[in-house]
Amino acid sequence: MSSHLFLQRVSLKTRLTLALLLAFLLIFADHRLGAMQPIRAFLNSVVSPVQYLAVMPEQALDNVISQVQSRRRIMRENTQLKEDNLLLQGQLQRFQFLVRENDRLRELLASDSREERLRMVAEVIAVDSDPFSHQVVVNKGTRHGVYIGQPVIDADGIVGQVADVGVTTARVILISDQSHAIPTRAELSGIRVIAQGVGDTAQLELMHVPHSTELQEGDVLFSSGLGGVFPEGYPVARIKRITRDESLPFAQVSAAPIANLDRIRMLLLLWDSSSETQPVRSEAELREQSQRPVEEQN
Amino acid sequence: MLTRRIMQRSIILITIVLSLIFAVMPISIQVAAWRPEWPLLVVIYWIIALPHRVNIGYAAAVGLAVDILLGSTLGFHAAAYALVAYPAAQYYKRIRNFSLSQQALLVMVLVFLGRAIVYLFEHYLNNAPLMLHYFWPALSSAIFWPWVFLVLRKIRRSFQLR
Numbered sequence: 124m125s126s127h128l129f130l131q132r133v134s135l136k137t138r139l140t141l142a143l144l145l146a147f148l149l150i151f152a153d154h155r156l157g158a159m160q161p162i163r164a165f166l167n168s169v170v171s172p173v174q175y176l177a178v179m180p181e182q183a184l185d186n187v188i189s190q191v192q193s194r195r196r197i198m199r200e201n202t203q204l205k206e207d208n209l210l211l212q213g214q215l216q217r218f219q220f221l222v223r224e225n226d227r228l229r230e231l232l233a234s235d236s237r238e239e240r241l242r243m244v245a246e247v248i249a250v251d252s253d254p255f256s257h258q259v260v261v262n263k264g265t266r267h268g269v270y271i272g273q274p275v276i277d278a279d280g281i282v283g284q285v286a287d288v289g290v291t292t293a294r295v296i297l298i299s300d301q302s303h304a305i306p307t308r309a310e311l312s313g314i315r316v317i318a319q320g321v322g323d324t325a326q327l328e329l330m331h332v333p334h335s336t337e338l339q340e341g342d343v344l345f346s347s348g349l350g351g352v353f354p355e356g357y358p359v360a361r362i363k364r365i366t367r368d369e370s371l372p373f374a375q376v377s378a379a380p381i382a383n384l385d386r387i388r389m390l391l392l393l394w395d396s397s398s399e400t401q402p403v404r405s406e407a408e409l410r411e412q413s414q415r416p417v418e419e420q421n
Numbered sequence: 422m423l424t425r426r427i428m429q430r431s432i433i434l435i436t437i438v439l440s441l442i443f444a445v446m447p448i449s450i451q452v453a454a455w456r457p458e459w460p461l462l463v464v465i466y467w468i469i470a471l472p473h474r475v476n477i478g479y480a481a482a483v484g485l486a487v488d489i490l491l492g493s494t495l496g497f498h499a500a501a502y503a504l505v506a507y508p509a510a511q512y513y514k515r516i517r518n519f520s521l522s523q524q525a526l527l528v529m530v531l532v533f534l535g536r537a538i539v540y541l542f543e544h545y546l547n548n549a550p551l552m553l554h555y556f557w558p559a560l561s562s563a564i565f566w567p568w569v570f571l572v573l574r575k576i577r578r579s580f581q582l583r
Contacts, residue, residue: 135477135510142481142503149485149496154546159495166489173438173490177446249445253491254454255540255549260492287492294492302547322550 160287164265167289174249174260174292240354241394243267243402245275247387248292257283257300257324261390264291268403272352274393280358280381281305281346282390298359299324299384305352307344307359312337315347316376318360324384327360329376334367336374344378354393429582433475436463436573437483445490454554457562458532459569460487461502465528466573468509469516471582480506493539494546501538505531521567529563 153159245261263269265288273285275295283303286296298305301322308315314337318327332338342362348355360378367374394402440459448456460483467475484502488495509516509531516524536556543549576582 135507138477138510139503139507142477143500146481146484146496146500146503149499150494150542150546153495163489163495170441170486170489173441174445177442181447249490250447251445251491253493254552254555255543255547256492258492301549322552 160271163287164289167287167292167294168264171264171289171292175262178248239396241396241402243392243394243404245293245390245392247390255301255322257297257303257320257322257384258286259283259295259297259387260292261295261392262292263392264289264293266290266403268394268400269293269392270398270400274353274357276357276391276393277382277387277389279383280360281353282382282384282387284352285392295390297324297384298380299327304330305359306347306349308347309338309362310343310345312342314338315349316344318344318378325379326363327378327380329362329378330373332374332376334369334374336365336376338362338365338376340365343381354395429580430474432576432580432582433467433471436467436576439463441483441486441490444487455557455561457565458535458558460484461505461532461535462528462562462566462569463573464502464506465509465531466570468506469513470574470577472510472513474582476510477503477506494542497539497542498535500542501535504538505535521570524570525563525566528566529559532562533559 149159153163243263245263247259248262249260251258251260261275269285269288271285271288273293275282275284281298283295283297283300285293287294296303297320298318299320299322301320304317304319306315307318316329316332316338319330321328329338329344340362344359344362346353346355346357346359358381360380362376362378365374365376392402394400437460440463443459444456464475464480464483468480481499481503484497484499485495487498487502491498516527519527533556536559540549540551540555544551
């Protein structure tokens with residue numbers, strides 16, 4: 124007990140100074156130099172067990188719920204899904220026809236044809252409780268071929284891009300994060316605008332829009348593909364409100380993201396067919412894929 | 422003797438890992454803003470109870486883990502936790518003699534302080550807007566403090582951690 128009476132071999136002030144010095148060094152290296160990227164990948168892999176453990180109760184609960192779900196309800200869901208699938212298949216036929224036609228027309232115009240994109244489903248395993256950053260963690264990492272800057276979409280539209288990768292997890296920064304901006308093009312007028320996140324999952328701001336703009340409330344913005352990160356032609360947001368205050372240099376335009384950013388669960392990771400890293404699938408997934416009818420090329 | 426020491430350290434570590442899990446566990450949006458700052462609560466408890474084992478360095482390390490888990494710039498929470506740990510480590514004897522409600526009040530101030538430091542970093546380096554609901558966890562942390570304290574004391578006593 125007596126040894127504990129004089130426990131401070133190093134004074135508290137020294138400890139505090141040392142800890143703060145280290146923390147400031149880290150902040151400087153991470154924020155100003157951006158030198159922590161490779162170390163971050165390692166650290167993300169180290170903490171990924173915590174993230175997997177944190178979702179386990181929820182997943183277990185989901186499991187239990189789906190176990191006790193009545194047979195009738197599952198049957199009903201099944202018929203619903205079959206109907207949906209039929210509908211989508213019908214639309215897909217038309218889509219494939221259009222793709223072929225588009226390729227032919229592009230050939231006539233002697234421009235490059237669009238590439239088929241590869242996709243992989245990823246599940247959100249953690250949503251950040253840090254209100255200053257809009258990020259989610261998904262259950263795919265370098266082991267699956269995920270790379271930094273990879274575009275991420277969901278069933279409705281663009282969700283964000285990959286910011287960090289660990290071995291089995293990746294951190295996706297959402298388009299609503301205040302440090303994120305995405306180049307878009309309005310559907311009808313074709314006007315190019317940059318949609319900037321403001322830290323609110325239901326809102327994006329359009330930057331540098333002149334007062335004389337032809338943009339209208341209700342216009343849908345699609346990704347323009349100009350930044351080189353996001354592919355062209357995916358829906359991003361719908362214009363909600365345009366405020367033309369002449370005392371300000373630009374019109375204030377706010378838009379609502381089309382993807383439901385506050386309740387995302389299943390996401391799709393996209394790969395260019397020409398990009399360096401390619402999706403790595405588990406054997407089970409490959410088998411499943413090969414059983415599907417092979418899509419006709421050209 | 423050696424295995425005993427390892428066991429004691431691992432028990433402290435386990436409580437901290439559990440608090441980190443609670444910190445990132447997905448909960449519904451309505452209550453997410455009220456999530457108490459579990460890692461800071463656990464660190465404060467161990468600093469008050471066993472200051473020769475858990476101290477400012479430990480607090481900074483836990484803060485770093487929080488940084489990694491939340492994806493904030495590395496060092497924000499580390500600096501905040503270290504700063505908050507300082508008064509706790511300095512006055513641990515006095516705090517031990519506080520009643521639970523007095524301790525809860527102090528914890529509220531400490532959590533608020535920690536959040537304010539992180540907010541200042543975010544504001545000046547990442548242009549974060551002021552969000553009042555960012556400070557609500559100070560209140561919920563104070564409300565949950567008595568339970569955290571009692572559970573951790575139970576753990577400390579039953580494993581005879583010294």
